[in-house]
Each structure stands twice: as structure tokens, then as C-alpha cells.
Amino acid sequence: MRAAIEAAKSGLNVALVTKVYPVRSHSVAAQGGINAALNPADSWENHAFDTVKGSDYLGDQDAIELLCREAPEDILALERMGAVWSRDFDGNIAQRPFGGAGYPRTCYLADRTGHGILHVLYEQVIRHGVIIYDEWHVVKLVVKDNAARGVIAIELKTGRLHRLHSKAAVIATGGYGRVYKTTTNALSSTGDGMGLALSAGAALMDMEFVQFHPTTLPRTGILITEGARGEGGYLLNSKGERFMEKYAPKVKELASRDVVSRAEQTEIDAGRGVDGCVLLDLRHLGAEKINERLPQIRDIAINFAGVDPIEKPIPVRPGAHYSMGGIMTDVNGMTAIAGLYAAGESACVSVHGANRLGGNSLLDAVVFGRRAGAAASEFCFQTAFPEFPDSSLKDAAHEVADILKRDGGEPAFIIRGEMTAAMENSCGVFRDKERLTKGLENIRELKERYKKVSLSDKSDCFNTELLAVVELGNMLDVAKAILIGAVNREESRGAHSRTDFPRRDDEKWLKHTLINKTNGELKISCKDVTITKYKPAERKY
Amino acid sequence: MKIKIKIKRFNPNEGEESREPYFQLYNVEAGEGMTVLDALLKIADEDDPTLSFRRSCRSAICGSCAVSINGHAKLACKTQILPERHKFGEILVEPLANHAVMKDLIVDFSPFWNKMSRVTPYLTPPPGRQEQADDVKITPADEAAIDRAQTCIMCGACNSECNALEIDPEYIAPAALAKAWRFVGDVREGEKQKRLERLSMEHGMWDCVRCVHCTEYCPKDVRPLKEIELLRSAAIGRGITDNHGAKHVESMTQSVKRVGRLDEAAMTFKTLGFLRSLGMIPFGLKMELHGKMPMPLIFSQIEGMDEVKTIFDEIEEKKKEKE
Ligand SMILES: Cc1cc2nc3c(=O)[nH]c(=O)nc-3n(C[C@H](O)[C@H](O)[C@H](O)COP(=O)(O)OP(=O)(O)OC[C@H]3O[C@@H](n4cnc5c(N)ncnc54)[C@H](O)[C@@H]3O)c2cc1C
Ligand code: SF4
Ligand code: SF4
Numbered sequence: 061m062r063a064a065i066e067a068a069k070s071g072l073n074v075a076l077v078t079k080v081y082p083v084r085s086h087s088v089a090a091q092g093g094i095n096a097a098l099n100p101a102d103s104w105e106n107h108a109f110d111t112v113k114g115s116d117y118l119g120d121q122d123a124i125e126l127l128c129r130e131a132p133e134d135i136l137a138l139e140r141m142g143a144v145w146s147r148d149f150d151g152n153i154a155q156r157p158f159g160g161a162g163y164p165r166t167c168y169l170a171d172r173t174g175h176g177i178l179h180v181l182y183e184q185v186i187r188h189g190v191i192i193y194d195e196w197h198v199v200k201l202v203v204k205d206n207a208a209r210g211v212i213a214i215e216l217k218t219g220r221l222h223r224l225h226s227k228a229a230v231i232a233t234g235g236y237g238r239v240y241k242t243t244t245n246a247l248s249s250t251g252d253g254m255g256l257a258l259s260a261g262a263a264l265m266d267m268e269f270v271q272f273h274p275t276t277l278p279r280t281g282i283l284i285t286e287g288a289r290g291e292g293g294y295l296l297n298s299k300g301e302r303f304m305e306k307y308a309p310k311v312k313e314l315a316s317r318d319v320v321s322r323a324e325q326t327e328i329d330a331g332r333g334v335d336g337c338v339l340l341d342l343r344h345l346g347a348e349k350i351n352e353r354l355p356q357i358r359d360i361a362i363n364f365a366g367v368d369p370i371e372k373p374i375p376v377r378p379g380a381h382y383s384m385g386g387i388m389t390d391v392n393g394m395t396a397i398a399g400l401y402a403a404g405e406s407a408c409v410s411v412h413g414a415n416r417l418g419g420n421s422l423l424d425a426v427v428f429g430r431r432a433g434a435a436a437s438e439f440c441f442q443t444a445f446p447e448f449p450d451s452s453l454k455d456a457a458h459e460v461a462d463i464l465k466r467d468g469g470e471p472a473f474i475i476r477g478e479m480t481a482a483m484e485n486s487c488g489v490f491r492d493k494e495r496l497t498k499g500l501e502n503i504r505e506l507k508e509r510y511k512k513v514s515l516s517d518k519s520d521c522f523n524t525e526l527l528a529v530v531e532l533g534n535m536l537d538v539a540k541a542i543l544i545g546a547v548n549r550e551e552s553r554g555a556h557s558r559t560d561f562p563r564r565d566d567e568k569w570l571k572h573t574l575i576n577k578t579n580g581e582l583k584i585s586c587k588d589v590t591i592t593k594y595k596p597a598e599r600k601y
Numbered sequence: 602m603k604i605k606i607k608i609k610r611f612n613p614n615e616g617e618e619s620r621e622p623y624f625q626l627y628n629v630e631a632g633e634g635m636t637v638l639d640a641l642l643k644i645a646d647e648d649d650p651t652l653s654f655r656r657s658c659r660s661a662i663c664g665s666c667a668v669s670i671n672g673h674a675k676l677a678c679k680t681q682i683l684p685e686r687h688k689f690g691e692i693l694v695e696p697l698a699n700h701a702v703m704k705d706l707i708v709d710f711s712p713f714w715n716k717m718s719r720v721t722p723y724l725t726p727p728p729g730r731q732e733q734a735d736d737v738k739i740t741p742a743d744e745a746a747i748d749r750a751q752t753c754i755m756c757g758a759c760n761s762e763c764n765a766l767e768i769d770p771e772y773i774a775p776a777a778l779a780k781a782w783r784f785v786g787d788v789r790e791g792e793k794q795k796r797l798e799r800l801s802m803e804h805g806m807w808d809c810v811r812c813v814h815c816t817e818y819c820p821k822d823v824r825p826l827k828e829i830e831l832l833r834s835a836a837i838g839r840g841i842t843d844n845h846g847a848k849h850v851e852s853m854t855q856s857v858k859r860v861g862r863l864d865e866a867a868m869t870f871k872t873l874g875f876l877r878s879l880g881m882i883p884f885g886l887k888m889e890l891h892g893k894m895p896m897p898l899i900f901s902q903i904e905g906m907d908e909v910k911t912i913f914d915e916i917e918e919k920k921k922e923k924e
């Protein structure tokens with residue numbers, strides 16, 4: 061939406077195509093906040109350094125500098141659009157401390173920052189007359205002669221396929237959390253854009269870096285925010301021990317996400333878990349503090365885990381949370397395909413490198429969304445309308461008809477279940493060659509079986525089963541890209557933790573992983589990391 | 602434990618004979634903490650993939666999954682099965698009321714979004730300016746004024762339960778009114794007067810019959826009726842009273858001031874004027890037939906009128922203090 065607003069402001073005819081209504085996008089779930097160095101005592105250089113360090117030196121430093129330099133202006137721009145950032149007593153924009161940051165620089169809208177930003181962007185989308193094609197599911201990016209020609213989408217209401225012919229397209233389809241069994245992501249976060257871009261000929265970058273959040277609820281993966289630990293919550297194992305004392309004696313529960321997730325997984329693997337979880341204990345904070353400071357968390361625990369944290373500890377475990385990798389772009393959101401842009405979680409600029417800091421991803425979406433929108437407009441003004449290849453609509457229609465026609469095959473949910481379990485077992489918090497290779501074989505086999513998947517719902521109107529099948533096709537590609545990257549990277553860096561290669565290896569691996577699809581096969585290659593003034597050093601907190 | 606879930610279904614694509622809505626019963630294995638959405642997902646996966654419903658965040662923040670559960674609008678992802686069954690004895694899931702059904706639990710939301718658009722749902726800079734200025738100071742109190750309205754997730758539960766919307770599909774309805782207050786209540790908004798004038802027109806905020814359902818069934822505690830009241834006071838405060846609703850409130854106030862209670866006959870005259878009040882006579886006669894006409898038609902003052910007067914005096918006093 062940020063890109064659409066920018067493009068509409070330049071006077072172009074802009075459409076927003078989205079499979080859920082814009083205010084339902086998963087950004088709505090972000091609670092914590094968004095980073096910007098606003099206080100004179102802080103500086104964008106500090107913000108940049110924290111981000112580089114957080115990325116375990118894999119982030120491109122030119123992109124990070126740009127992100128941090130432009131952050132304050134974007135925060136103010138959001139407020140001009142209508143957002144009301146939470147205030148301190150003097151009426152200044154309030155900022156809270158966040159993991160991995162050397163200064164409290166996270167702005168927030170109570171505990172619903174993403175909701176606030178998303179709704180404000182939606183308001184501006186209406187204000188600027190952007191056409192909304194809501195509940196239209198994109199099934200194809202149309203590219204010919206290395207130039208984008210538009211997209212093809214299914215209108216959910218009618219089941220009809222439409223071609224949307226355009227000079228430029230910006231992909232902003234969010235993350236792929238749903239390839240994992242336990243994830244904090246919405247049911248709609250299926251990584252469609254990454255799969256589509258890969259098929260269209262664009263490259264994916266650094267896909268092996270998956271952030272696992274340490275405190276998610278078991279069955280549902282719903283997130284318990286970092287705030288619970290920030291307010292003094294303990295993590296306990298089955299013996300009632302505060303195990304973080306062992307792994308991070310200084311900061312304990314407040315260590316960075318990858319560290320806490322690894323500690324939890326170690327405890328669980330060593331048999332000191334409780335039904336595959338550890339326990340987040342808030343009881344010692346007392347009813348008053350819980351009600352006052354963590355009301356939302358209490359609600360979530362009661363509603364979604366059936367546990368009242370005033371009386372009982374909450375079972376939690378690591379869950380897939382954020383994809384550092386994505387469609388490779390430059391700092392203007394441009395991919396290697398003319399007229400094709402990407403931004404937000406689906407893109408990889410890369411500012412997050414091997415590990416993202418909390419509060420930096422909304423910022424990424426806002427800053428690079430704006431830049432991608434501006435760059436795409438610029439491109440449109442300079443380019444003639446390319447032709448839309450008629451055959452592509454027919455091809456897409458055939459593919460969909462083919463899925464609908466098949467009978468007697470497996471239902472998609474079985475393959476989906478096996479895929480998410482395979483990813484969790486082989487490519488979770490800890491990885492090693494043996495497990496990864498097995499996972500890869502697993503996904504290959506599932507891809508074969510996927511070709512024969514069949515549907516029971518053959519109707520046109522809101523055929524949600526058909527969409528689940530289309531999504532699954534993309535997810536299998538994305539899963540494969542993650543695994544290939546993870547097998548290949550023989551080191552441990554940020555969120556990628558190989559038990560068979562426990563060290564970071566700058567000599568061999570201070571490089572981005574690229575994945576391309578050629579003739580249906582995924583090919584891997586490398587790209588250098590851009591380093592400006594922050595020399596790689598050991599990452600210690 | 603196996604639990605029966607009854608779902609109202611409808612598929613416009615099915616053969617002629619089954620084009621009517623029908624109920625289907627599913628048996629679902631349910632455990633502690635399981636939500637209605639979990640059950641629907643399980644049914645769609647394992648039992649019946651043709652079942653359609655909207656969903657996304659599964660954590661009560663995206664607004665996708667509002668449906669009617671045991672007769673009232675609720676978020677499927679926030680409603681736990683076991684307590685719900687304990688309370689009602691069954692689980693009956695139907696599409697939202699007051700909305701046209703497209704398929705199964707999916708209703709047509711376009712009227713909802715159109716109504717949102719009708720309230721100009723974005724902050725408008727003061728006349729003559731393109732953008733908001735940066736130098737408007739926002740205090741925590743300013744923030745608090747619109748805080749509740751801002752938490753709306755646009756799920757449509759309130760509209761589904763709204764009595765005024767049931768009678769008049771054109772009625773702007775509570776969700777859009779909560780949104781309207783989000784701007785009218787914002788210190789930075791440049792077009793408050795215009796907004797309030799527009800909201801005071803037909804099908805606008807004065808059509809609310811104050812049944813409190815919107816506030817009662819909102820899953821995010823937005824309390825739209827509260828926002829409607831704030832909008833109404835703001836309109837009267839700005840002298841936008843040339844409409845039935847505002848006149849009604851004024852005559853109500855005068856009536857209480859004068860006789861200590863609502864003099865409904867006199868109020869009708871004041872609200873609608875003489876000629877239109879004549880049109881109300883058949884309605885009055887019908888009320889009479891049903892024994893609902895207050896008697897005697899001409900009111901006397903209630904006892905304790907002194908107290909009423911004191912209350913009004915105090916309000917006047919408070920107003921002055923504020924100014
Ligand atoms: C629970 C949770 C909490 C978080 N908290 C924070 C936080 O505090 N701070 C922070 O900075 N970050 C946070 N994040 C991360 C951050 O929210 C996301 O990275 C960011 O919101 C992604 O935004 P996006 O615009 O890229 O994607 P999304 O908001 O996911 O939007 C994707 C859009 O693409 C559309 N789409 C997808 N596929 C298709 C298709 N095939 N056809 C048509 N449309 C399609 C969807 O409909 C949707 O509208 C959190 C994430 C989660 C899961
Ligand atoms: S109080 Fe008014 S707006 Fe709310 S549900 Fe009742 S009639 Fe509708
Ligand atoms: S006011 Fe409440 S019930 Fe109405 S749309 Fe908003 S969140 Fe839903």
C-alpha cells in the first residue's frame with residue numbers, strides 16, 4: 061500500500077490487487093513497534109550499526125544506512141497521514157527499548173502498531189483513488205523478454221481469471237511463515253510472491269535465514285510478544301529451572317531472539333521440555349502488574365491457550381516468525397526484470413541479513429515500499445506500454461482448469477501437513493547436513509505428489525480449496541529454496557545454525573545466497589555483501 | 602471429545618434444487634482451547650473442503666472471520682468451542698446477519714466498505730492546505746479521545762447486530778460512524794463542521810435507535826454507540842440542529858426541563874413540525890390499539906420537579922466552569 065500511495069501521488073493509474081481486503085493483511089498483527097532514531101541523543105548511524113551487527117554482518121550496509129537515515133522522515137510522514145504515535149508526558153513521540161538496540165528507538169501505537177500503520181495506509185489508498193481489487197488472488201506474474209507485463213489473478217467471487225495489464229508491478233505479498241508447522245504468521249502468509257517471482261525468472265536471496273521467535277503458543281503459533289520477558293517473565297524447563305541463566309548469564313531471558321530460541325530448543329531436545337514446550341512464567345509479577353502492563357498477553361493466553369498467566373505458566377516454543385530472505389532487489393525495490401519491483405517481507409534488499417531486529421521490518425516495508433513505488437512510477441513515465449502476451453492468460457486458465465479437472469488424487473492438506481512437518485524437523489532452529497538432505501528429498505517427493513492433487517470443490521464462487529492448492533504449489537517452491545540455501549551454507553550465522561558447522565566463517569561465507577529457476581530446476585549462486593564502514597566483528601551481546 | 606457443529610450453508614453454483622440455504626451437521630474432535638475457527642479449518646481440511654469461510658490472522662486482529670455463532674455476531678477465531686457449547690448446548694454457525702450471503706459463511710462486504718468510504722475515511726488537512734503540518738502538538742489526552750475508535754478491526758459484527766440497519770439498509774451503520782468519530786475527534790482534522798453536517802443527513806447518525814447492540818457485540822470493545830453519542834453532541838455543540846435527530850434531542854431536553862419527563866406528543870410536534878406530525882396520527886392510533894399510547898395525552902409535571910431543576914442548573918454551572 062505504501063508503494064501504491066507513492067505511485068498514485070505521481071498521477072499514475074494505480075491498482076492494488078490483494079487476496080484479502082487490504083486491512084486484513086498480516087501487517088495488522090505486528091504489535092511491538094517500528095524503529096527510527098528520532099531523539100537528538102540517538103543517531104541514524106547508531107541505528108545502522110545496531111542493524112548491521114544484528115544482521116551478523118550479512119546485511120548490505122549501503123541499504124542499511126539508507127533505511128536508517130530515511131526512517132525518521134517516514135515516521136513523521138505516517139503521522140501526517142493520520143497515524144497517532146503514542147506520546148510521552150510532554151507530547152513527544154514515545155519510544156521504547158527493543159532487543160538488540162543500543163537506544164530506545166522503537167515508536168509504537170499502543171500494542172497495535174501494525175494495525176495502526178495498516179489502517180492509515182488504507183485510508184490514504186482511498187484518499188488517492190487507488191483502485192482496489194480485493195479478494196483477487198494473483199496466480200501469475202507475466203514476464204516476456206525480461207520485462208514485466210502485468211499479472212493474472214483469480215477473482216474469488218466468480219472464479220474468473222483476469223489479466224491486469226500494466227507497465228510495472230510491485231510485489232508486496234509478505235512472508236511465508238506457513239511453510240512451517242508452528243508459525244506466528246497468518247493463514248494467508250504463504251509466500252506467494254516469492255514463488256511467483258521465482259517462476260517468472262527473478263532471483264531469491266538468503267532464503268535459508270528464517271527467524272524463529274522464542275515465545276509462540278504451541279498448537280496455534282500465536283505470538284506472545286517480547287514484552288512478556290521485558291516485564292520480567294521467566295523461562296522454565298520441566299524441572300522448574302530458569303535455564304537462560306546457563307545460556308546467557310548476563311541478560312538471561314532478554315538475550316536476542318535467535319539465542320533464546322536455540323536455548324529453548326536445546327532444553328526441549330535434551331528431554332527437559334513439557335510436551336514439546338518450555339514454560340513462560342509470569343506468576344511472580346502478580347495479578348496487578350499483569351493486568352496493568354500485559355493485558356493483551358493475558359487475553360491471548362486465556363483465549364488461545366486456555367491458560368490464565370496469573371495462575372499458571374504459559375507453554376511456549378520457538379515458531380517461524382519472519383523471513384529475512386526474499387526476492388532480490390536493489391535499494392529502489394528493482395529486481396533483475398524490467399518493471400518488476402518488490403518490497404516488504406517478500407523482498408530482500410538486504411537490510412536484515414542473517415537476523416532481523418525487532419521493529420525493523422515494518423520500517424523496511426514502509427521505507428522500501430515508498431521507494432519502490434517512486435521508482436516504479438519513474439519507470440512508467442519513461443517506458444512505452446509493452447504488449448500483454450495473449451497466450452499467458454490461456455496458459456493460466458489451462459493450469460487452473462487442469463487442477464479442477466483432476467479426480468481421485470490426494471487432497472492438498474495431507475501434502476501441506478507433511479511439508480510443514482518436514483520443514484520443522486529438518487530446517488528448524490538447529491540444522492545439519494543429514495537432516496537437511498532428508499528434508500530436501502521429502503520436499504522433492506511431495507512436489508511429485510502435488511502434481512496429482514485433486515479437489516472436491518469444483519465450484520466457481522469462493523473456491524477456497526482451489527486457492528489452497530495454488531498456494532501450496534508456491535509454498536513447495538519456497539520450501540525447496542530455503543532448504544537448498546540451508547544445505548549449501550556450511551557455517552552458522554544469525555538465525556542459520558548448523559550443528560555440523562557451529563562457527564561463522566567470513567572467509568568463505570560473507571556472501572549472499574541467490575536462487576534462480578532455470579528450466580524448472582533451482583540453481584544456486586552467490587553475491588558479495590556490500591560493506592561500507594562497519595567491519596565484520598564477532599557478534600556478542 | 603466429539604462435538605456437533607451445525608453450519609448454515611449456501612452455494613449459488615449448485616443445482617437448481619439446492620440453491621436454498623440448508624443446514625449441515627459436522628462432528629469435530631474438540632479439545633481445550635480449540636476455537637470455532639480451528640473447527641472450521643479442521644472440517645474444511647478433513648471433512649468437507651467445499652465449506653467456505655474467510656480467515657487470516659487467527660488472532661482476533663484482522664477482522665476476517667466474523668460470523669454468527671449461536672445467534673450473535675462473533676469472531677470465529679476468538680470464540681472457544683467448549684465454553685460456547687457449555688453455555689448454549691450447541692454450536693450453530695451462520696453467516697453474519699444484515700449482509701447478503703455469497704457462499705456458505707461468506708457475505709457480501711461491499712456495502713460495508715462503501716459505507717466506510719461515505720465518511721471520507723482519511724484525515725483532511727485544514728482548508729487550503731495539501732498536507733498536515735508537522736507542528737500540531739498532540740497530547741496524550743488528544744490521543745485518548747480517539748483511541749477507542751482507532752482499535753476497530755472492521756469485522757462488521759456491529760453492523761450485523763444493528764437494529765437500525767436491519768430496517769434501513771442505507772443507514773450508515775455503527776462501524777462507519779466509529780470511523781467518522783476517529784476523524785471528528787482528531788485535533789488535527791480540518792473539516793469537522795462539514796463532516797458533522799454530512800453525518801446529520803438522512804440515513805446518518807441520527808437514525809441510530811440506540812439499541813446498544815453494536816457496543817454489546819463488538820469484539821474489540823470499540824463501543825460504537827459511545828462514538829455516535831460523541832458525534833451527536835459535537836454536532837449540537839456546533840449548532841447543526843436543522844434535522845430531526847438533533848431537534849428530537851432538544852425537545853427531549855426541554856420536555857424534561859419543563860415537566861420532568863418525556864412529553865411524547867409535544868416532542869413529535871417539535872421534532873417533525875405540525876404538518877408531518879399529522880402524518881403520525883395513524884401511527885398514534887395504532888399505538889392506541891396496542892395499548893401503548895401514554896395516558897393521559899397531556900402530561901402533568903412529575904413530583905420532585907425541584908430536583909430536575911437542580912440537575913439542569915448544575916449542568917449549566919459545569920458548562921460555565923468549563924468555558
Ligand atoms: C505476529 C507478528 C508480529 C510482528 N511484530 C512486528 C513488530 O512489532 N515490528 C516490526 O517491525 N515487525 C513485526 N512483524 C513483522 C512485520 O509485521 C512484517 O514483516 C510486515 O508487516 C510485512 O508486511 P508486508 O506488507 O510485506 O506483508 P503483509 O502485511 O503480509 O501483506 C501481504 C499482502 O499481500 C497480499 N497477497 C499475498 N499473496 C497474494 C496473492 N497471491 N495475490 C494477491 N495478493 C496477495 C495479501 O493479501 C496481503 O494484503 C511481526 C510479524 C508477526 C507475524
Ligand atoms: S445502538 Fe444504534 S448503531 Fe448501535 S446497533 Fe443499535 S441502532 Fe445500530
Ligand atoms: S466497531 Fe467493533 S464490531 Fe464494529 S467493525 Fe469495528 S471492531 Fe468490528
Ligand code: FES
Pocket residue numbers: 656657658659660661662663664665666667676677678679
Ligand atoms: S481470523 Fe483474523 S480476526 Fe479472526
